[in-house]
Amino acid sequence: MTWLAEGTSAMVVTPIVSGSVVLLISAFVDPLFGLGPLLGVFLLCASSWLLLRFRDPPRKIPQEPGLLVAPIDGTVVVLRRERGTHHRPASGTPSENIREDLGDGTWVEGGCSTAFATEQRYVAVEDEREGDVWCLRIAVGALDLQVHRAPMAGTVLAGEHRRAVGDLPERLRWVVQAAGRRVEVIAHLVRPRFGLTPLAAPGERVRRGQRLAFMSTTPVLELRVPADAWAPETGLFGEDERANGQEVQAGTTVLFHALWDAEEEA
Numbered sequence: 001m002t003w004l005a006e007g008t009s010a011m012v013v014t015p016i017v018s019g020s021v022v023l024l025i026s027a028f029v030d031p032l033f034g035l036g037p038l039l040g041v042f043l044l045c046a047s048s049w050l051l052l053r054f055r056d057p058p059r060k061i062p063q064e065p066g067l068l069v070a071p072i073d074g075t076v077v078v079l080r081r082e083r084g085t086h087h088r089p090a091s092g093t094p095s096e097n098i099r100e101d102l103g104d105g106t107w108v109e110g111g112c113s114t115a116f117a118t119e120q121r122y123v124a125v126e127d128e129r130e131g132d133v134w135c136l137r138i139a140v141g142a143l144d145l146q147v148h149r150a151p152m153a154g155t156v157l158a159g160e161h162r163r164a165v166g167d168l169p170e171r172l173r174w175v176v177q178a179a180g181r182r183v184e185v186i187a188h189l190v191r192p193r194f195g196l197t198p199l200a201a202p203g204e205r206v207r208r209g210q211r212l213a214f215m216s217t218t219p220v221l222e223l224r225v226p227a228d229a230w231a232p233e234t235g236l237f238g239e240d241e242r243a244n245g246q247e248v249q250a251g252t253t254v255l256f257h258a259l260w261d262a263e264e265e266a
Contacts, residue, residue, distance in 0.1 A: 005147050005214040006199060008054040012047055019043030053216065056147050059251040061209035066258030068151045068230060069209055070248035071185050072221045073144040077245065079236055080124050081131025081227060084111015088118035104166035114226040116175045116184040119162070122224075133224045134232060136255060138248060140218050148187060148215065149251040151223060153208040154178030156200050172196070174212055181229050185212075188220045209251035223255065230256040 004012060019040045026036030062069060086107040089098050098106050102121070111120055113132035125131045140146070150156075158175040162168075170189040175182055189196070197214040200206055233254050236246055248255070 003055060003057060004051075005054045005056040005145075006197060006211070008050075008197075008214065008216075012050045012054060015043045015047040015050065019047060052143050053146065054214075055145060056211075056214075057145075059149075059209060059249065061207075061251050062254060066260075067208070067254050068183065068223075068225060068256035069149070070138065070250050070253040070255055071151050071212070071223055072138055072140060072146075072148050072187070072218065072250045073248065074138040074140040074221065075245055075247055076136060076236055077139045078135065078137035079232060080135055081128045081133070082113075082122040082124050082135045082224070083130055083132045084113040084120040085123055086110065086121040087112050088120070090118055104168045113224075114182070114228070116158075116182050116224070119160070119173060128227070131227055134227050134230065134256070136223045136225075136232070136236075138221045138223070140221060145250060146215055146218055147250060148172075148174075148185070148212045148218070148221070150174075150176055150200070150206040150208060150210045150212055151183055151185065151255070152176060152178055153206065153210075156202050156204050156206055156212075157182065159198060159200065159202050159212075161196070161198075172213060172215065176206065181226060183226075183230075184222075184224045186222045186224075187213075187215060187218045188222075189215055190217045190219055225256055229259055231259055232256055 022036055022043065023040035026032060026040060031037060086102065086109060089106055089108050093108055097108050099109065100106050107121065111132065113120065122135065154176045156174065157177050158173060160173040162171050162173065164170045172187045172189065174185040199211045199213050233256065
């Protein structure tokens with residue numbers, strides 16, 4: 001079913017078929033003490049919700065150079081400058097530099113914000129000159145599409161699925177690089193979830209707006225980009241210089257513009 005997200009057809013078709021069979025049995029064989037019709041209607045209602053939740057209509061992706069598009073459908077709730085304070089230890093990190101007293105696993109002092117080499121801890125900054133990255137947070141509604149798309153064309157450097165640890169929820173982290181510049185997408189997940197289907201792998205070249213993954217329960221997604229390379233779309237700001245609650249669509253809504261001559265590097 002091309003109008004459904006990849007890997008979700010069985011989850012939608014199963015309750016449709018089950019509900020129809022239960023209703024037919026209730027109508028022509030045995031209503032099961034009146035519970036059969038109720039169960040059949042419930043299954044069909046559930047399948048209708050899944051059809052809305054798992055739909056994946058085609059999108060017209062902007063082709064102009066130097067744009068970052070929304071990685072998921074939802075509402076922009078945060079747009080701020082941040083800096084990294086700690087990062088996950090990489091292979092070969094001296095043990096004396098690793099800290100375990102910050103919670104949520106092991107960390108190393110100092111950020112690697114614009115490199116996005118490993119997962120990081122961030123703090124918001126009031127003075128924009130101290131912020132290495134822009135953080136844009138999107139809240140995903142109950143009926144928003146759950147298909148995640150690449151914000152720009154490039155190479156997938158990381159696709160990490162991390163379990164919930166301490167205060168950190170289960171999450172999926174993507175890093176995409178193009179022309180030596182990287183962006184990071186972190187999707188926070190909640191349970192129960194009905195599916196998690198990666199559609200791209202590390203080392204793979206992706207187009208702007210190409211599908212990266214499908215996840216059935218993503219309440220919040222964060223996009224971080226280097227502040228010296230990208231500027232937010234002015235329409236995202238309200239009168240108080242904060243995110244104005246704009247609705248965005250994955251792959252079509254422009255979020256950031258390049259601060260360099262993207263046409264020369266296209």
